[in-house]
Each structure stands twice: as C-alpha cells, then as structure tokens.
Amino acid sequence: MGPLSGYKVIELAGIGPGPFCGMMLADMGAEVIRVDRVGGSPATVGGHNILFRNRRNIAVNLKSPEGIETILKLCEGADAIFEGYRPGVTDRLGVGPEQCMARNPKLVYGRMTGWGQTGPLSQAAGHDINYISISGALHGIGRANERPVPPLNLVGDFGGGGMMMAYGIVCALLEAQKSGKGQEIDCSMHEGSAALMAMFYSMIGNKMWVDERGANLLDGSSHFYDTYETKDGKYVSIGSIEPQFYALLIEKTGVDKKEFANQFNQPKWPEFKASLTEAFLQKTRDEWCDIMEATDVCFAPVMNLAEAPDHPHNKARNSFVEVDGIQQPAPTPRFSRTPSDTPKSMGKVGEDTDAILADCGLSADDIAALKSNGAVA
Numbered sequence: 001m002g003p004l005s006g007y008k009v010i011e012l013a014g015i016g017p018g019p020f021c022g023m024m025l026a027d028m029g030a031e032v033i034r035v036d037r038v039g040g041s042p043a044t045v046g047g048h049n050i051l052f053r054n055r056r057n058i059a060v061n062l063k064s065p066e067g068i069e070t071i072l073k074l075c076e077g078a079d080a081i082f083e084g085y086r087p088g089v090t091d092r093l094g095v096g097p098e099q100c101m102a103r104n105p106k107l108v109y110g111r112m113t114g115w116g117q118t119g120p121l122s123q124a125a126g127h128d129i130n131y132i133s134i135s136g137a138l139h140g141i142g143r144a145n146e147r148p149v150p151p152l153n154l155v156g157d158f159g160g161g162g163m164m165m166a167y168g169i170v171c172a173l174l175e176a177q178k179s180g181k182g183q184e185i186d187c188s189m190h191e192g193s194a195a196l197m198a199m200f201y202s203m204i205g206n207k208m209w210v211d212e213r214g215a216n217l218l219d220g221s222s223h224f225y226d227t228y229e230t231k232d233g234k235y236v237s238i239g240s241i242e243p244q245f246y247a248l249l250i251e252k253t254g255v256d257k258k259e260f261a262n263q264f265n266q267p268k269w270p271e272f273k274a275s276l277t278e279a280f281l282q283k284t285r286d287e288w289c290d291i292m293e294a295t296d297v298c299f300a301p302v303m304n305l306a307e308a309p310d311h312p313h314n315k316a317r318n319s320f321v322e323v324d325g326i327q328q329p330a331p332t333p334r335f336s337r338t339p340s341d342t343p344k345s346m347g348k349v350g351e352d353t354d355a356i357l358a359d360c361g362l363s364a365d366d367i368a369a370l371k372s373n374g375a376v377a
Contacts, residue, residue: 013035034052049346079173082109140200229277
C-alpha cells in the first residue's frame, strides 16, 4: 500500500529527525528496515514509538565485523540507506557511502546532520535550536522586545531535517531510475530550515519585512494575525489578512467599524489589538467557534494535543488514527490510487532479525552463527 510500495530503505536508527524521515517513507509504502543497536536502541527512547511505526527491525552489533557485513548484505538488495551520525562515523565503521555503494552502485545514501558534512561546525554537537539559529529562523520567532522563542523542535529537526531528507531520498530514487546510479545526499538541518525561510528572505530583499521580532505582518505584531484568550481561559487564532476576511472579523467581533477601518495603519496596531483582546474575552472559545468557525474570518480554536483528534474536521477526515491505544497523526499526504495503509506499531528491538536475514538469503545455520557470536540479536 502507498506510492512508494516496492522500494526498500535501510534506516540506521537514530533519534528525532531520522525516525521521522523513516516514518514518512514507511507511511508511503516503502519497506523501511530499521537497524537497531544490540543492547540499546533509540527505539527505546520515550516519544519515538510513533516515529518508528511501520517498520520491520533488526538488531546489529556495528562494532562487529560480522555485524558490518550484515549491513552491507542488506544494502545489496536495497534502494536506499540513510543515517544521522556525525560526519565520518559510518565511514570509520565500514558502512559509509563508498563501502555500501561498492555492493550496490544504484544505492542512494542519505546522510543527515545538523551542520552538514563539511564546514567549521560539521563535527560539533548541536540541536534544533542551534541549527535554526544560524539559518535566521529563530531570530524572527517571538514577541517584540523579548527573547526568541523556540518553536518546539519542528523547524530544524522535522521540517528542515527529516522531511527534507525524505524529499531528498525520493528525488535521488527518481534520478537513479534514469541514470542507473546511486548518489550521496548531504542533508543539513540548518540549510533545511533556511529553505523554509525562503519567503522571508524574499520579503527582506523586497523591503517588505523588518528584521526584528514582533514588527511584521505574520509574527504576532498585527492585530489580525495573532491568538486571543477567551472567557474560559482558552485561545483562538485569527488570520484575517485579506480585506474581505478582515471586514468579516470586524463584523463578527462587533468592534467599531470606523475605528478599525485602516487595517494597515501599523502605529495603531497595539490599540486595535487591545480592543480585540477585550472583545474576545467576552465569550468562551466554543461560543466564538459557533460565531466564526467555517466562515471566511480565517479562524480556528487553539486545540491542545488531547483535543485536536476530536475536532469535527479532523474526525470527518480521519486525520488522526488510534493504533494499539495510541492516538497519532494519520499518514499524509493522501493519494487517490495508491493510498497508505493503516500504520502498524513500532515493533520490539530485533523482533524481525531472523526474517530479514532470511530474506537476504541467509540460511538458518548462518543466522544462528551470527546470533551466537553477537553480531545480531
């Protein structure tokens, strides 16, 4: 099931963005084989069970020559492999691009790091917050005259990292169909997050954006693109940018039409926002939903993680699914002819070792020997 059905991808298991990349590929039908480490695995870290869904997995000792040979054997029948180690680590282990592609010249080899494979920071440790700092992304997120606010780890890890790696792998697989050759992908989270900022670099270049926090159309400075607290202590979001949507916002909130007539009078924005703040406090979130939801105000209630799956729109589209008692996002995007299957839960570490090795042509005796010397588990 899914548009990537028939492709086989090897995932050297890591944390965060790597598993997310694997999830996106597996959700689309690719056979993603997760390679866990014997005696310990990122799959056992809390919060990764959804990210590791839809995979078979094998536990391999990457410090064992026989374990390394097992990875190379897997590559012989794969279309792609990806990893998230620091630059040079897999090369030293013996499963870098040169070693793996020697076994399979058509293999796509994805490498995902925070800083990229080269450059003065390439060997330094980092996390999402650091990567989006040097791309310009973090600087613009936050209120005026306050510190930048980390947008969870969505921009660097998942948008600029995992999603970009999945995109890169699919691009390289398409190219390999024409050339018959694989290639190495250098995916860096800081450059991925920079790509997500393309529109804002364009706006800066066209003098349509001030390079300050809380001073622009889309960063919470304007009264018509922000969140507001409601009477019951919850929140709603407003994005009434276009004039016709703005006019409807004024009508539905009941604020003074003449006072709010000049939407883009920026010096008046703080006053407008104060008036709207007071207006939204007069009703509960549900009451505002009754008034504004499904209209062209550009409105939505701010839902927490427990509430979101139960929103009527999400329920109507089956945007979330429950698998083994865990509520989670459904595979996306959707395809008319090759739909994705219902996700399967993350398996136990090493539970598919025998079956995966058998698929590679190893006999029962070969598998038993690998287990006995600790190369696999």
